[in-house]
Amino acid sequence: MDFHCHLDLYPGARDVYREAAQRNEFTWLVTTSPKAFAATSRALPASPSVLISPGLHPEIAHERAAELDLLLEQMTGVKAVGEVGLDGSPRFRTHYKVQRRIFRAVIARSAELGGRTLSIHSRRAVKDVLADLDAHPGYGTAVLHWFSGNQAELRAAQDRGCWFSIGPAMFDSENGRRLASAMPHNRVVPESDGPFATVGGKPVMPWSAPETAKRLAEVWNLPAGEVAGLLARNGASLRVSMEI
Numbered sequence: 001m002d003f004h005c006h007l008d009l010y011p012g013a014r015d016v017y018r019e020a021a022q023r024n025e026f027t028w029l030v031t032t033s034p035k036a037f038a039a040t041s042r043a044l045p046a047s048p049s050v051l052i053s054p055g056l057h058p059e060i061a062h063e064r065a066a067e068l069d070l071l072l073e074q075m076t077g078v079k080a081v082g083e084v085g086l087d088g089s090p091r092f093r094t095h096y097k098v099q100r101r102i103f104r105a106v107i108a109r110s111a112e113l114g115g116r117t118l119s120i121h122s123r124r125a126v127k128d129v130l131a132d133l134d135a136h137p138g139y140g141t142a143v144l145h146w147f148s149g150n151q152a153e154l155r156a157a158q159d160r161g162c163w164f165s166i167g168p169a170m171f172d173s174e175n176g177r178r179l180a181s182a183m184p185h186n187r188v189v190p191e192s193d194g195p196f197a198t199v200g201g202k203p204v205m206p207w208s209a210p211e212t213a214k215r216l217a218e219v220w221n222l223p224a225g226e227v228a229g230l231l232a233r234n235g236a237s238l239r240v241s242m243e244i
């Protein structure tokens with residue numbers, strides 16, 4: 001399983017797609033723009049185990065703001081949305097206003113449509129992400145991907161019932177390991193975030209869930225097999241909210 005993957009952006013995407021469809025019970029392919037969603041849905045063959053969702057990545061929000069209406073329209077026909085969110089890091093803070101306008105519109109639209117499952121980017125912006133979710137209680141289900149806030153923000157997200165998708169790269173930092181160790185066991189699912197996320201200089205692949213289970217088992221102090229089973233059950237329960 002992989003609950004956050006930019007499968008369309010790997011070199012040799014078709015081969016990676018074929019292998020993921022074969023090896024994974026489920027792969028959530030999050031796109032970075034509405035036009036990319038349309039193109040990827042056309043280019044890749046349909047597979048019952050790969051879910052392709054429309055998104056608008058906060059890092060390119062300022063370049064793709066004109067596509068917001070298209071995204072809001074695409075959201076009608078899908079249960080899952082992503083990648084969306086906010087990025088308050090120095091490099092992207094300049095365009096924070098436009099990011100926020102887009103994210104708020106997506107959350108409002110999710111509520112209006114009766115709820116959607118969202119893969120959310122929240123780097124240096126957890127507080128605002130949670131505030132925007134709070135403003136529309138019927139938005140659905142939030143999956144915070146590669147969470148990198150502090151412990152208080154983790155608890156705030158947990159209190160709101162957020163899910164967390166995490167991958168092997170998260171364990172490369174001390175803060176990542178500390179956050180993973182404190183996450184609620186019944187709200188964690190595996191992700192790769194490949195090809196952006198890398199471990200040892202190589203992109204993390206969509207079939208990296210066993211590695212995530214192994215690393216989680218270390219910080220949770222549980223047998224790896226038990227954690228793998230837990231992630232599988234969590235994934236199955238999260239997927240209920242994503243099926244059409």
Ligand SMILES: [Zn+2]
Pocket residue numbers: 004006083193196
């Ligand atoms: Zn991503």
